[in-house]
Amino acid sequence: MPFESVLTDDVTDVTDVTLRELTKDDAVAIAHAYARNREHLAPWDPARPEEFYTEEWHKERLWAQVLENSTGRALHTVLEADGEIVGRLNLTDIVRGAFQNGHVGYWLDARFTGRGLMTRAIEALAAHARDELGLHRLQAATLPHNEASQAVLTRLRFERIGFAPRYLKIDGRWQDHVLFQRILHD
Structure with missing residues (x-):
């Protein structure tokens, strides 16, 4: 059964936002969301080629994420309001066996x-990861100056577990990250 959760917006009268699994039909809406948020996301994202902001780019590549969902290696989701993609929340690099871990990005x-x-959205994903996917641990990483993202993780009982120098290439350069984890079975 596909994962879906309705996230009521308690702050304003905006239509509810739905968190749901990515589908192959989302390519156009995702391209529009990234194009609309290009400046907003640039400091937090890898450098993107110009083609990334086109419908064609996403139509050619989205199937790989849908396939990862179907094989259990990941859970790629979108946040949708009034038929428009307004965010992404992904659980990737799912490792089974003794680890039972996944990486959260959003x-x-x-x-x-x-x-x-x-x-x-992350709280809904964490409950699904624990109850339906049987994961034991979630991990997330943020840039040290991304205080808003760190506040989200802290509110959700993620604990800081370390500092990773030059961890990811973000905005065109290797940048340090703060590492967080949440144990799901305590």
Whole structure:
């Protein structure tokens, strides 16, 4: 059964936001979301080629993420409001066996920040990861100066577990990250 959760926006009268699994039909809406949020996301994202912001780029590549969902290696989701993609929340690099771990990554449309939506989305994803996927641990990484993202993780009982120098190439350069984890079975 596909994963889906409705995230009520308690702050404003904006239509509810739905967190749901990515589908192959989302390519156009995702391209529009990234193009609309290009400046907003640039400081937090890897450098993107110009083609990344086109419908064609996403139509050619989205199937790989849908396939990862179907094989259990990942859970790629979108946040949707009124038929428009307004964010992504992904659980990737799922490792089974003794680890039972996944990595959490996310972004939210500039128009929807500050409402607690991503907090509710990650909480729904964490419950699904624990109850349906049987994961024991979630891990996330943020840039040291991304205080908003760190506040979301802290509210959700993620604990800081370390500092990784030059961890990811973000905005065109290797940047340090703060590492967080949440144990799901305590």
